[in-house]
Amino acid sequence: AQTVTQSxxxxxxxxxxxxxxxxxxxxxxxxxxxxxYKQPPSRQMILVIRQEAYKQQNATENRFSVNFxxxxxxxxxxxxxxxxxxxxxxxxxxxxHEDYGQNFVFGPGTRLSVLP
Amino acid sequence: xxxxxQTPKFQVLKTGQSMTxxxxxxxxxxxxxxxxxxxxxxxxxxxxxxSEGTTDKGEVPNGYNVSRLNKREFSLRLESAAPSxxxxxxxxxxxxxGWTEAFFGxxxxxxxx
Numbered sequence: 711a712q713t714v715t716q717s718x719x720x721x722x723x724x725x726x727x728x729x730x731x732x733x734x735x736x737x738x739x740x741x742x743x744x745x746x747y748k749q750p751p752s753r754q755m756i757l758v759i760r761q762e763a764y765k766q767q768n769a770t771e772n773r774f775s776v777n778f779x780x781x782x783x784x785x786x787x788x789x790x791x792x793x794x795x796x797x798x799x800x801x802x803x804x805x806x807h808e809d810y811g812q813n814f815v816f817g818p819g820t821r822l823s824v825l826p
Numbered sequence: 827x828x829x830x831x832q833t834p835k836f837q838v839l840k841t842g843q844s845m846t847x848x849x850x851x852x853x854x855x856x857x858x859x860x861x862x863x864x865x866x867x868x869x870x871x872x873x874x875x876x877s878e879g880t881t882d883k884g885e886v887p888n889g890y891n892v893s894r895l896n897k898r899e900f901s902l903r904l905e906s907a908a909p910s911x912x913x914x915x916x917x918x919x920x921x922x923x924g925w926t927e928a929f930f931g932x933x934x935x936x937x938x939x
Contacts, residue, residue, distance in 0.1 A: 719866070743926050755916065755930035762926075801868060805926065814859065814920070814928065816868040 712737045712804050714817035722823040723792045730777075731787045731820050733802030739763075741807035744778065744785045749799040749819075758800070761785065763807075792824045829853070832917045832931025839907040839938045847902040847934050849917030855929075857920040858900040859884075860892060862913040863933070869916060875900050907938045 713736045723729035735744070746758040761769045761778050768776050773793075777786045789796055799819045806813035830851045839845055851858065856877045861869040871884030873892040881892050889911055891903045900919075904911060917931040 714868075716868075745928070753914065753933045753935075755918075755928075755933075757927060760927065803928075805920075805928070807926075814871070816861075816870075818866055818868040 712739070712806070712813055712815045714802050714804050714815050716800075716802055716817035716820050718820045719818070720821045720823070722825055723789075724825050725792055725794060727792055728788060728790045729792055729822065731789075731800055731802075731822065733785045733787070733817055735783050735785065735802070735804050735815075735817075737783070737804065737806075739806050743805045743807065744776075745803040745805070746774070746776070746785075746787045747801045747803060747816075748796075749801065750795075750797070755801075759787065789822075794824050794826060796822060797824045798822060830917055830919055830929050830931040832915075832934060834934060835932060837934060837936050839904075839936065841908060841938060843907050844903065844905050845907065845936075846904075847915055847917070847936075848899070849901060849931055850899045851919040851929070852898065853919060853921065853929065854897070855919040855921050856897070858894065859918045859920070859928075860890075860900070860902045861916045861918065862886065862911075863916060864913050872902065872915075904936075907936075909938045912936060912938045 742763045744761045748756045773790045802817040833848045859874045860872040875881045875894040878897045915934045920928045
């Protein structure tokens with residue numbers, strides 16, 4: 711079974727600074743997807759960024775980028791120019807390719823606070 | 827807006843009461859999931875439905891039942907609520923054709939007293 715680990719339960723960053731959230735996962739699969747979801751106080755789960763394992767290029771979405779290290783099974787999220795609205799829980803998630811079952815697994819989350 | 831609609835948003839139950847959480851999606855997705863979210867544990871899978879007419883247990887199914895009523899709807903039932911079922915519940919549906927992504931409902935905060 712796949713597992714996802716986020717070793718930083720809480721983090722804080724000053725507004726406009728850069729912060730990196732860590733995620734590692736354990737799998738024997740070769741084809742899979744990795745996601746970062748943001749959960750603000752509203753509770754809504756919002757997709758931040760996704761990465762397909764077969765793509766070597768790291769995904770980017772505006773201020774958000776990932777460092778995907780497949781061999782190390784690491785998938786960190788970098789937030790540049792942090793904004794107050796980035797304050798939220800962030801979840802790393804793993805999904806096996808073309809699997810319709812249990813293999814959509816989440817990490818325990820990192821609570822990020824952006825300080826003014 | 828298209829998406830996943832989950833009801834209710836809040837609920838308080840007494841121990842032993844029953845209730846059903848409703849979930850509907852209008853994106854024609856085959857796969858639907860129910861998760862519970864507890865502090866420090868992320869989202870844990872309760873049940874999933876790979877397609878209409880099929881359901882399977884996830885990591886934490888005890889105390890729950892599900893029904894995939896049709897392609898759109900996937901409900902979660904607590905037959906006899908217990909305080910350990912106090913949690914936030916999320917429904918999700920997943921598209922896997924050409925673009926893989928999960929879409930979530932707004933969550934249900936359930937308190938069992």
